[in-house]
Amino acid sequence: KAGVTQTPRYLIKTRGQQVTLSCSPISGHRSVSWYQQTPGQGLQFLFEYFSETQRNKGNFPGRFSGRQFSNSRSEMNVSTLELGDSALYLCASSADIYEEQYFGPGTRLTVT
């Protein structure tokens, strides 16, 4: 069974730009969660989607948004990038939120 894939793996953007990150979950998994990982902060929950519906959202500004498609693939978008958005963005898929999460390798975003 193929694992969780994330594209792109690395991104360099300039302040004020926007970015879209993609995540393909494990086949059959309907729950996709997104996290921001920065040194010392651990994993900060961004949002969770289940069957195309956002079920939960973390404490991030409205510049962070996401969606899930009918095939469970998910995208997250960050508009008007700030320097503080530089981080590793992780996607995780699971059968449901109470089950084991399978993580992708992440997208390393650098904002200059």
Place this chain on the structure above:
Amino acid sequence: AQSVTQPDIHITVSEGASLELRCNYSYGATPYLFWYVQSPGQGLQLLLKYFSGDTLVQGIKGFEAEFKRSQSSFNLRKPSVHWSDAAEYFCAVVLSGGYQKVTFGTGTKLQVIP
């Protein structure tokens, strides 16, 4: 608000020594509990999980964890650490009922010295 605390940011142990990583949570009810490991350059991987039943759970790579309701803790242990265990360890919690989110601790970085 729910929270997960890993009080040790960094721990150093000698190879072959025992290990205990602490995790405390603050919730009203018993949550679902997980430990994940993130090895250098690798993604996060589940070590073990607790949903209910026996409070001592066994995981992969020789790890175990004990749920203590009275202390709101879910500490991770390993009797003999190997150099390959050097990684960052995250405790995670999900409340039961409704649409919940996974809350992760800030992680404990483990260094293993020969």
